[in-house]
Amino acid sequence: MFKILEKQVFSPIIKQMVIEAPRVARKCQPGQFVILRIHEEGERIPLTIADFDREKGTITIVFQEVGKTTKQLGTLEAGDYIKDFVGPLGTPSHIENFGTVICVGGGVGIAPVFPIARALKEAGNHVISIIGARTRDLLFWEDRMREVSSELFVTTDDGSYVRKGFVTDVLKEIIDARGKDNINLVLAIGPQPMMRACCNVTKDYGIKTIVSLNALMVDGTGMCGCCRVTVGGQTRFVCVDGPEFDGHQVDFAELARRSATFRAEEQRALERHTCQCGCGGGK
Amino acid sequence: MAEKKEIIPKKHPMPAQEPVERIRNFNEVALGYDEETAVAEAKRCLQCKKEPCRQGCPVEVDIPAFIKLVAERDFAGAIKKIKEKNALPAVCGRVCPQENQCEKYCTLGKKHEPVGIGRLERFCADWELARGVLPQEVAPPTGFKVAVVGSGPAGLTCAADLAKLGHKVTVFEALHVAGGVLMYGIPEFRLPKRVVQAEIENLKKLGVEIVTNAVVGKFATVDELMEEEGFDAVFIGTGAGLPYFMNIPGENSCGVYSANEFLTRTNLMKAYLFPEWDTPIKVGRKVAVIGGGNVAMDAARTALRLGAEESWIVYRRSEKELPARHEEVEHAKEEGIKFAFLTNPVRILADENGWVKGMECLRYELGEPDESGRRRPVPIPGSEFVMDVDTVVVAIGQAPNPLVPRTTRGLELGRKGNIVADPQTGATSKPGVFAGGDVVTGAATVILAMGAGRIAARSIHDYLLHKRA
Ligand SMILES: Cc1cc2nc3c(=O)[nH]c(=O)nc-3n(C[C@H](O)[C@H](O)[C@H](O)COP(=O)(O)OP(=O)(O)OC[C@H]3O[C@@H](n4cnc5c(N)ncnc54)[C@H](O)[C@@H]3O)c2cc1C
Ligand SMILES: Cc1cc2nc3c(=O)[nH]c(=O)nc-3n(C[C@H](O)[C@H](O)[C@H](O)COP(=O)(O)OP(=O)(O)OC[C@H]3O[C@@H](n4cnc5c(N)ncnc54)[C@H](O)[C@@H]3O)c2cc1C
Ligand code: SF4
Ligand code: FES
Numbered sequence: 001m002f003k004i005l006e007k008q009v010f011s012p013i014i015k016q017m018v019i020e021a022p023r024v025a026r027k028c029q030p031g032q033f034v035i036l037r038i039h040e041e042g043e044r045i046p047l048t049i050a051d052f053d054r055e056k057g058t059i060t061i062v063f064q065e066v067g068k069t070t071k072q073l074g075t076l077e078a079g080d081y082i083k084d085f086v087g088p089l090g091t092p093s094h095i096e097n098f099g100t101v102i103c104v105g106g107g108v109g110i111a112p113v114f115p116i117a118r119a120l121k122e123a124g125n126h127v128i129s130i131i132g133a134r135t136r137d138l139l140f141w142e143d144r145m146r147e148v149s150s151e152l153f154v155t156t157d158d159g160s161y162v163r164k165g166f167v168t169d170v171l172k173e174i175i176d177a178r179g180k181d182n183i184n185l186v187l188a189i190g191p192q193p194m195m196r197a198c199c200n201v202t203k204d205y206g207i208k209t210i211v212s213l214n215a216l217m218v219d220g221t222g223m224c225g226c227c228r229v230t231v232g233g234q235t236r237f238v239c240v241d242g243p244e245f246d247g248h249q250v251d252f253a254e255l256a257r258r259s260a261t262f263r264a265e266e267q268r269a270l271e272r273h274t275c276q277c278g279c280g281g282g283k
Numbered sequence: 284m285a286e287k288k289e290i291i292p293k294k295h296p297m298p299a300q301e302p303v304e305r306i307r308n309f310n311e312v313a314l315g316y317d318e319e320t321a322v323a324e325a326k327r328c329l330q331c332k333k334e335p336c337r338q339g340c341p342v343e344v345d346i347p348a349f350i351k352l353v354a355e356r357d358f359a360g361a362i363k364k365i366k367e368k369n370a371l372p373a374v375c376g377r378v379c380p381q382e383n384q385c386e387k388y389c390t391l392g393k394k395h396e397p398v399g400i401g402r403l404e405r406f407c408a409d410w411e412l413a414r415g416v417l418p419q420e421v422a423p424p425t426g427f428k429v430a431v432v433g434s435g436p437a438g439l440t441c442a443a444d445l446a447k448l449g450h451k452v453t454v455f456e457a458l459h460v461a462g463g464v465l466m467y468g469i470p471e472f473r474l475p476k477r478v479v480q481a482e483i484e485n486l487k488k489l490g491v492e493i494v495t496n497a498v499v500g501k502f503a504t505v506d507e508l509m510e511e512e513g514f515d516a517v518f519i520g521t522g523a524g525l526p527y528f529m530n531i532p533g534e535n536s537c538g539v540y541s542a543n544e545f546l547t548r549t550n551l552m553k554a555y556l557f558p559e560w561d562t563p564i565k566v567g568r569k570v571a572v573i574g575g576g577n578v579a580m581d582a583a584r585t586a587l588r589l590g591a592e593e594s595w596i597v598y599r600r601s602e603k604e605l606p607a608r609h610e611e612v613e614h615a616k617e618e619g620i621k622f623a624f625l626t627n628p629v630r631i632l633a634d635e636n637g638w639v640k641g642m643e644c645l646r647y648e649l650g651e652p653d654e655s656g657r658r659r660p661v662p663i664p665g666s667e668f669v670m671d672v673d674t675v676v677v678a679i680g681q682a683p684n685p686l687v688p689r690t691t692r693g694l695e696l697g698r699k700g701n702i703v704a705d706p707q708t709g710a711t712s713k714p715g716v717f718a719g720g721d722v723v724t725g726a727a728t729v730i731l732a733m734g735a736g737r738i739a740a741r742s743i744h745d746y747l748l749h750k751r752a
Contacts, residue, residue, distance in 0.1 A: 221524070222686065224541060
């Protein structure tokens with residue numbers, strides 16, 4: 001059992017938790033993730049390690065409530081326990097001094113970008129971060145991102161905060177302003193359509209772009225192949241070969257199709273959950 | 284041979300759930316002998332002096348001796364006799380390929396059906412489980428700490444034997460439950476999970492600590508376990524969990540699963556109880572399972588129970604070469620599984636949403652024998668045809684998972700990524716590190732994994748005593 005030490009509610013659907021998991025915290029690196037299962041009948045779901053404290057033995061997760069498991073997780077409070085919590089999984093981000101790196105975090109993708117941006121900055125990079133969300137309520141960690149970035153740009157799709165526009169608009173503006181040769185790497189993490197759009201932008205400029213894929217998973221150790229994606233024409237397992245890949249090589253259309261495999265079942269599980277547990281899920 | 288007696292030519296039939304009934308549930312198919320049937324079956328045994336059956340057993344269980352005890356109704360004595368050699372009889376009695384092992388060599392089998400050795404073994408083990416397994420003796424603590432990586436039959440056996448010898452054993456398991464393939468792969472209807480969990484409870488009673496959710500190579504490497512966590516020796520029993528795919532077009536379509544995913548969702552995550560349990564699985568109307576081993580049979584029979592109208596085994600050789608246990612093939616046939624022999628897919632066809640809508644196959648014929656001595660299947664040119672299926676399960680084999688092999692310094696690896704270990708001792712190229720089971724041999728059997736765990740426990744014990752001296 002793994003104890004929830006702290007909980008913070010960023011918005012009705014985005015929440016942060018600090019979990020006591022010393023074995024995970026001891027060795028984890030930016031870019032890695034955990035898989036958790038709330039209770040005996042629960043599903044195993046992957047969540048990125050958004051932050052960690054080796055001394056305290058804790059892991060921070062930030063999640064968006066999109067279905068049954070994330071909504072149920074959202075009903076737990078500090079002091080409650082999660083049944084299973086395994087990690088660190090996946091290959092850590094490749095960190096070196098590339099020069100100038102643009103880190104793009106869309107929606108809940110801001111959380112996984114944070115530790116990577118921090119590590120890139122510590123490695124000597126000039127880190128330009130872009131964070132964005134649909135609307136002001138869904139934006140979080142602006143202060144933390146500012147701390148680990150050389151420059152920070154904020155945007156909202158609906159213009160309810162700072163400016164109106166997609167992260168891709170900002171990305172394009174920055175590349176145009178600085179010149180494509182002055183940007184050495186782009187890292188984009190967020191919903192699949194956002195990562196795909198970022199890759200479309202950078203492809204034209206020929207700037208290498210790393211994305212972190214959120215494929216469906218079961219075990220997270222390379223045992224089931226549920227998480228397979230096509231990258232550069234080859235089948236790769238996101239849980240062990242990734243989650244980060246060269247975005248220009250990823251077959252996003254296939255990833256989107258595979259992610260929708262269980263859509264009808266997910267809907268059913270959610271409806272059942274919403275009417276039973278009184279958490280007000282679905283709101 | 285003992286006294287002359289009348290020979291009963293056939294095994295006493297195994298009571299089983301009726302096929303029409305069982306394809307709608309996940310309960311165990313074979314129900315087990317009762318005492319009277321077990322005694323009667325035991326009395327078929329001729330008590331051969333040369334013990335041919337015993338030579339066919341990979342761990343040399345004293346088969347005639349335990350059968351004699353069953354015939355004498357000394358069931359407690361019988362299970363004790365079995366356990367001298369086999370640590371997991373309730374499991375092995377259910378899943379060993381007896382027809383290739385002990386029963387293959389049984390004297391009776393030359394003219395008639397062999398003694399139902401597996402069934403008797405299962406009977407004895409179940410008899411004991413029903414009464415509660417007696418606590419086993421544990422030697423005084425030696426002060427040594429051993430890490431066992433992986434909790435399949437190899438790891439469980441190695442851990443139990445080491446604990447009995449007085450060592451402090453910690454088992455690290457990547458998944459959230461211990462048991463390996465016995466929990467996530469082999470279905471409930473063939474091996475009830477309570478049987479596996481009973482074995483794991485016994486292990487805990489011996490003082491073994493089981494740490495689940497612990498992926499070695501990730502939270503710590505084998506080297507770190509030894510250098511930082513103070514383990515004096517490590518046993519690696521991480522199995523062969525990496526699924527092969529066919530690398531044919533369309534294989535990443537929705538509705539194509541590896542057998543591991545299909546079975547893990549069903550067995551470990553209990554997708555057959557969805558939505559009471561949260562993990563979903565989707566099986567369509569017509570399912571094709573590629574392969575001919577136990578894994579394939581399990582997947583095909585599982586598909587039926589999940590509601591498929593038709594479930595096919597698609598195998599590129601002929602029926603004679605099917606590597607699955609005989610009983611599984613028989614059960615599959617009784618349940619209405621269909622077989623497409625000498626057939627192999629070349630392409631999976633998908634609809635506009637990426638869902639499987641068919642599978643293009645080639646027909647094969649058997650040519651010259653290959654390295655394995657079996658006749659090589661050769662495609663017949665122009666024999667393409669499309670199978671009307673909407674779900675495909677790939678069950679063409681597994682390789683060792685590279686996670687531990689790749690992260691351990693100084694470990695010699697074989698061509699297929701398996702760990703090289705001495706079959707006599709389980710020793711690897713790295714001092715203090717031992718290995719056994721599927722991670723060494725490639726996908727094999729429960730009994731071989733168990734045997735390897737037992738051998739390694741012996742040599743780890745010797746290694747530790749030597750270390751102290
Ligand atoms: C490596 C990795 C890291 C991740 N990190 C985070 C994170 O830090 N924070 C976070 O909020 N989410 C993260 N996700 C996504 C998260 O795992 C899913 O949101 C979660 O599994 C949904 O479970 P559910 O039962 O609540 O919803 P479900 O009922 O399973 O799904 C509901 C909806 O969400 C979609 N969905 C399901 N699984 C995923 C997925 N893996 N990725 C994207 N959409 C999905 C479905 O298509 C469906 O529309 C990550 C995924 C991966 C693979
Ligand atoms: C569907 C199916 C049906 C089968 N049917 C039969 C049958 O009828 N009869 C028969 O004799 N054999 C059968 N087999 C084969 C048999 O189950 C295996 O040969 C046997 O389980 C191998 O045992 P093992 O201990 O080596 O490994 P496994 O049982 O594979 O166990 C390995 C364990 O190690 C864990 N692990 C892996 N990597 C790590 C890591 N890095 N850190 C921590 N833990 C890790 C895994 O999660 C797993 O729990 C079947 C196999 C399958 C898949
Ligand atoms: S070979 Fe068959 S008949 Fe002979 S001792 Fe073994 S089980 Fe009994
Ligand atoms: S999640 Fe099972 S192999 Fe990646």
